[in-house]
Amino acid sequence: MTRFYLDADKIPTAWRNVVPELPEPLQPPLHPATKEPVGPDDLAPLFPMGLIAQEVASEPWIDIPGEVLDVLRLWRPTPLVRAERLERALGTPARIYYKDESLSPAGSHKPNTAVAQAYYNAAENVRRLTTETGAGQWGTALAFACRQFDLECKIYMVRASYDQKPYRRILMETWGGEVVPSPVDQPDHPGSLGLAISDAVRDAATRDDSHYSLGSVLNHVLLHQTIIGLEAREQLALAGETTPDVVIASCGGGSNLAGIALPFLADDGVRLVAVEPSSCATLTEGRFDYDFGDTAGMTPLLPMFTLGHDFVPPPIHAGGLRYHGDAPIISNLVKSGRIEAIAYPQGKTFEAAIQFANTEGKIPAPETGHAVRATIDEALAAKESGEERVILFNYSGHGLLDLSAYDDYLHGRLVDA
């Protein structure tokens, strides 16, 4: 058997909060002007109290509301798949499993938190959410989620993607989202995630009926994604495995890695690996410091690995990994040595993605290609040492709306940044 399913009634009913068990206490976010720790009142113009409470929660489990589960059940639990054909092609004794998050409506892991965020905002009578999106994965997820709870959704999309990649914009509009290119006040600027966050925060902060929504980085976003790893634990048991030897995921702001890895945090001996692009190597080359989440310096200062809030990464295809910072929780765990980090240039990730497509059949998103690359290298290392390693990775999204990137790779136009 190569596919392991959980019954619909086995969907996890609580999220896992690892903040109380971090090796070092998490430093608080600081107010951008006063540099004092931010309190709930500082965050209230942007977020509902339900999410602010999760941001500072200290209990290890937090119940998932029934209304959120009802929407997640449209595609969850997602299958765990053993990549036997890839194993065979590599000639490795490793057993490779992937959690298929590409089956969500938006095609990635992002709706897991988008649905929860839309629910908590709607529950507090917010009428409208604003957000940013790079290549469009997060924007599509939030547009879909807002539709489920009758919220308006305005998405500031990095202009380079808005101009070059119309299909995700069309998805957002199909789900009722309003999409505008960012930066709004500089029509010739190609844009960046940091600038688009500034646009979305400014919009929400200046309207009483609106809140802001972030697709990664913050504690509550990582919390919502733990449903991935919680399901995967159960499914590995169905596959006859105990714990994996290594858990791998691509890391942009950190929620994808957190989702699959944090439910294994307490398991000694399970290696947790973040994979990032060499051209935006936040964890492997950045510094640990307080920094802003956006370019204009409007968000609270977060304790994180950062390349500097004015860093503009080169336009690699993995748009979701082009972020200057990383989640405080992930940064804390990298700093303490519990999470390892590795970086690859994009050419090597496309090579791996194409090997995956030709063995397992599925075409990974460019972000997901980073995890596939690291997985293949782990499996080859196991072959070299003759070890039966169990590898789990998060198949965070499909690449069916990223085919122009594959076209560039296949026809020698990819810049190997």
Ligand SMILES: Cc1ncc(COP(=O)(O)O)c(C=O)c1O
């Ligand atoms: C398909 C896919 N995988 C991984 C990531 C990285 O996710 P995170 O920012 O949560 O680390 C993204 C981000 O957009 C993505 O779209």
